[in-house]
Amino acid sequence: MEHIEMQLIAECMQDAFAQGKTFSFTPYGDSMLPTIQNGKHFVTFTQCINPKVYDIVLYRRPSGMYVLHRIVGKLRDGFMLCGDNENTIEYPIYQKDMIAKVIAIRDENGKSISLHCKGLVKKLWLKKVKLFIKKILCS
């Protein structure tokens, strides 16, 4: 299997969204485990309008790198994002940098996977988010 440049995928997504269509592909990476499994899950995206906390979004870092992470919080300056399998919260991320929002995940057998974070993972996030906000407020 040949890997495709994310820049090309992002361009194709924009074209698909301009036609009012969704776009699907199989992402690679471990940062969204266990929700999205490296090279195994087929993910469907739609345009990222009105993103909300717990949405999984594809966004572009200022470095040009594309990342698929979950919104774990929102503060005045922007959104807080973190991979389900990561500890570091990225902040602030702006809506203008969010290219697409995940609307469906399917496994190799076509079985639908829940987009929602599991209970324990969610609890850990809430803890991380609280610590992060505390750090911001204290700085």
Added chain:
Amino acid sequence: MKLKDGFLLKTVAGSKIVVPIGEQSSAFNGIITLSGSAAFLWEKLQVGATEEELLDALLTEYRVDRDYAAADLKRFIEKLHTAGMLEA
């Protein structure tokens, strides 16, 4: 003959590629690379054309033997049919 809706023809670094979008992206997980002549035919099939019209267009565009072009065209159309890319 006409291509189904939901395929995006793009030029990337001089190469023509087809990307499934919307419902088609659920059926085709990947990107298709087209040769120059296949991309030429693809563009005609996006608006719709008969096999004869496609053959005539190929012969006008490329310096190629009619029988050779007809055989190639047949193979290409069969591939599209098999992949379910053409409207019924």
